[in-house]
Amino acid sequence: MAELDPRPSPPGTYDAVVVGSGPGGLQAAYSLRRLGVNVAAISQDEAPGGMFRSLPIFGRLLSWSKPDAPAERGSREYEWYDHNSLLADEPEARALVPAEMDRTWAVPSREEMERGIAAFAERAGLPFRYGCRWEATRREDDGSLTLVTSDGEYRCRAAVFALGVTEPWKSDIPGVEDVPHYVDTGEPRSYEGKRVVVIGKRNSGFEIADGLLPWARQVLLVSPRPVQTSVLALSSVRVRYMQPLEDWGLGGGTFALDAAIERIEPTGGGVRVHATGTTRPCELVLDADAAVAATGFRTPLLDLPSLGVQTVAQGRIPALTAFWEAAGAPGVYFAGNATQGSAGLRKHGIGASSPAVHGFRYNARVLAGHLATTVFGRELSRPAVDDVAGFLGHELAHAPELWAQKAYLASVVELHGAPREGGIQPLAHFVDAAGPDALAATVETNASGEIYPVVYVRRAGRIEERVLDPDPLHAYDGAAYRAELEALATAK
Amino acid sequence: MANGADIDSLGRLALFADLTRPELERITHSYDEEMFPEGQRVLRQGLSGSNLFVILDGEAAVVIDGVERLRIGRGEFFGEASAILGCPPTADVVATTSLRCLVVAAGDLERFLTDHPSVAVRMLKVEVQRLADTLQWLN
Numbered sequence: 001m002a003e004l005d006p007r008p009s010p011p012g013t014y015d016a017v018v019v020g021s022g023p024g025g026l027q028a029a030y031s032l033r034r035l036g037v038n039v040a041a042i043s044q045d046e047a048p049g050g051m052f053r054s055l056p057i058f059g060r061l062l063s064w065s066k067p068d069a070p071a072e073r074g075s076r077e078y079e080w081y082d083h084n085s086l087l088a089d090e091p092e093a094r095a096l097v098p099a100e101m102d103r104t105w106a107v108p109s110r111e112e113m114e115r116g117i118a119a120f121a122e123r124a125g126l127p128f129r130y131g132c133r134w135e136a137t138r139r140e141d142d143g144s145l146t147l148v149t150s151d152g153e154y155r156c157r158a159a160v161f162a163l164g165v166t167e168p169w170k171s172d173i174p175g176v177e178d179v180p181h182y183v184d185t186g187e188p189r190s191y192e193g194k195r196v197v198v199i200g201k202r203n204s205g206f207e208i209a210d211g212l213l214p215w216a217r218q219v220l221l222v223s224p225r226p227v228q229t230s231v232l233a234l235s236s237v238r239v240r241y242m243q244p245l246e247d248w249g250l251g252g253g254t255f256a257l258d259a260a261i262e263r264i265e266p267t268g269g270g271v272r273v274h275a276t277g278t279t280r281p282c283e284l285v286l287d288a289d290a291a292v293a294a295t296g297f298r299t300p301l302l303d304l305p306s307l308g309v310q311t312v313a314q315g316r317i318p319a320l321t322a323f324w325e326a327a328g329a330p331g332v333y334f335a336g337n338a339t340q341g342s343a344g345l346r347k348h349g350i351g352a353s354s355p356a357v358h359g360f361r362y363n364a365r366v367l368a369g370h371l372a373t374t375v376f377g378r379e380l381s382r383p384a385v386d387d388v389a390g391f392l393g394h395e396l397a398h399a400p401e402l403w404a405q406k407a408y409l410a411s412v413v414e415l416h417g418a419p420r421e422g423g424i425q426p427l428a429h430f431v432d433a434a435g436p437d438a439l440a441a442t443v444e445t446n447a448s449g450e451i452y453p454v455v456y457v458r459r460a461g462r463i464e465e466r467v468l469d470p471d472p473l474h475a476y477d478g479a480a481y482r483a484e485l486e487a488l489a490t491a492k
Numbered sequence: 493m494a495n496g497a498d499i500d501s502l503g504r505l506a507l508f509a510d511l512t513r514p515e516l517e518r519i520t521h522s523y524d525e526e527m528f529p530e531g532q533r534v535l536r537q538g539l540s541g542s543n544l545f546v547i548l549d550g551e552a553a554v555v556i557d558g559v560e561r562l563r564i565g566r567g568e569f570f571g572e573a574s575a576i577l578g579c580p581p582t583a584d585v586v587a588t589t590s591l592r593c594l595v596v597a598a599g600d601l602e603r604f605l606t607d608h609p610s611v612a613v614r615m616l617k618v619e620v621q622r623l624a625d626t627l628q629w630l631n
Contacts, residue, residue: 223521224517224520225521226522260514276513276514279518281514310590312526312527313525321532327527327529327590328590343524345541347540347542348597348598349543349597349598349599350597407541432532444541447598465580467540
């Protein structure tokens with residue numbers, strides 16, 4: 001038996017280089033290799049896991065993995081019930097996170113997640129070169145890219161950056177520089193008996209508030225935007241918010257204040273926060289023993305902006321095309337959490353699931369197929385579809401890609417000649433790019449939380465949207481939908 | 493969390509000219525910014541579930557049935573009719589340069605306007621002017 005190379009992916013020339021060994025990087029490297037692309041995979045870390053090696057601070061994920069579910073564990077359909085495992089073709093590398101869970105909760109702990117990711121890297125035999133730091137990037141005259149690393153130079157035609165949205169970021173409030181960031185939150189017991197101001201009222205702010213409730217004397221959350229409780233009610237992140245929000249709603253001592261912070265001043269052993277109300281005009285002066293800046297993160301882009309990579313969200317996220325290529329920097333692609341920089345159609349204002357593993361794992365696999373065919377000249381298998389209505393009905397009812405990435409990824413059947421699978425495609429690409437006659441099935445949701453199927457019909461270059469009625473049991477593979485799907489498949 | 497320069501830039505748009513700095517800060521925190529490369533469709537004729545867009549930087553073309561009808565730029569907005577009426581847009585809007593927009597979901601638009609009445613009044617004036625222009629053209 002051949003021994004595993006302890007330092008694979010040495011510097012050199014490759015088709016593609018993947019940077020980062022969090023779930024996004026692992027999925028991208030795996031999927032590219034499965035398609036025969038010659039990939040180098042590097043990571044500055046010493047082990048796989050990315051942010052899950054240390055975060056979230058309070059140790060519990062938000063995304064479910066249900067060890068027992070309506071679909072058989074390890075099947076494609078099961079992926080919808082397991083939001084945390086990475087995708088593999090080999091049975092032994094599938095559904096690895098639920099295998100680590102002790103079932104105390106329906107969501108894994110940070111440690112369970114880290115172990116599940118590490119098991120994937122090992123069983124999939126990914127050639128990651130750990131302890132190899134990407135330091136600079138160069139565009140060569142022939143258009144290829146050179147990545148300068150601590151171990152030497154890598155040259156490639158496509159670089160896939162899976163860097164996460166992991167670099168602590170603070171807004172430019174005067175005085176915030178002296179406030180510890182979320183990642184530097186101390187042990188809960190170090191806040192015992194203290195009055196704590198948390199700057200930020202999103203996930204990380206409420207995670208801290210929730211974690212400190214048993215310890216702190218009082219928690220005050222402050223940011224300009226009101227908490228959107230109606231949106232939270234339908235979101236998996238609500239568990240982070242429930243206890244602090246209940247405390248606030250009942251007047252129990254916790255405050256969630258809508259205010260723009262003007263400045264933060266140190267006082268003897270504490271801080272004084274000056275703020276102005278936003279939803280209700282008022283001047284606020286908050287004295288506290290400690291403060292935490294839960295102001296978010298950004299993608300550590302290093303020198304990529306000098307290659308033309310543009311950003312959104314105040315420079316925090318790269319702006320990406322439908323296939324996750326940096327707008328303005330050909331050959332620079334992203335995988336993982338940063339793929340939220342490709343917003344898709346954002347129908348009804350609802351964003352994609354790209355900031356979470358269950359969404360971006362599919363982005364990475366679709367990206368691998370896109371690179372393999374458009375950059376590296378590989379052919380993907382496109383099986384014939386004998387029963388178009390039956391195929392689409394099954395996809396609408398069970399395809400995990402459609403359920404995880406609603407109105408963002410679509411399952412396509414091409415209709416020119418004998419019908420063939422067109423694979424999973426970004427919906428924005430399907431509706432905006434020219435192509436042969438085809439049908440694209442998606443699952444969508446609206447502002448009221450209804451979930452329903454939508455089929456996009458492309459005929460002679462024109463796109464028509466057909467919204468189907470929701471079914472209370474999501475039985476889109478049933479007889480009621482078959483007639484409608486057949487009509488769409490055969491219409492001229 | 494937004495940076496001061498972005499908030500200042502938003503405040504210079506006619507639509508938001510009456511807002512206080514905390515109000516502007518609330519808007520930048522509440523609504524997403526999106527960037528579209530040149531040539532990218534932003535609003536899609538005939539597709540449901542679209543949003544309101546306010547152009548922060550760049551230019552776009554309003555295209556109906558494949559024919560360009562209008563160019564719009566910084567400070568102008570589009571998608572409001574379909575967002576308010578809940579029907580699919582009657583035009584495509586395509587980025588003609590790199591385009592940066594503030595995005596307000598149709599479902600949030602009513603609250604956005606009632607939270608910021610001066611924005612509603614300024615938007616109404618633009619709509620009335622558009623209607624007057626159309627009537628004049630018809631006559």
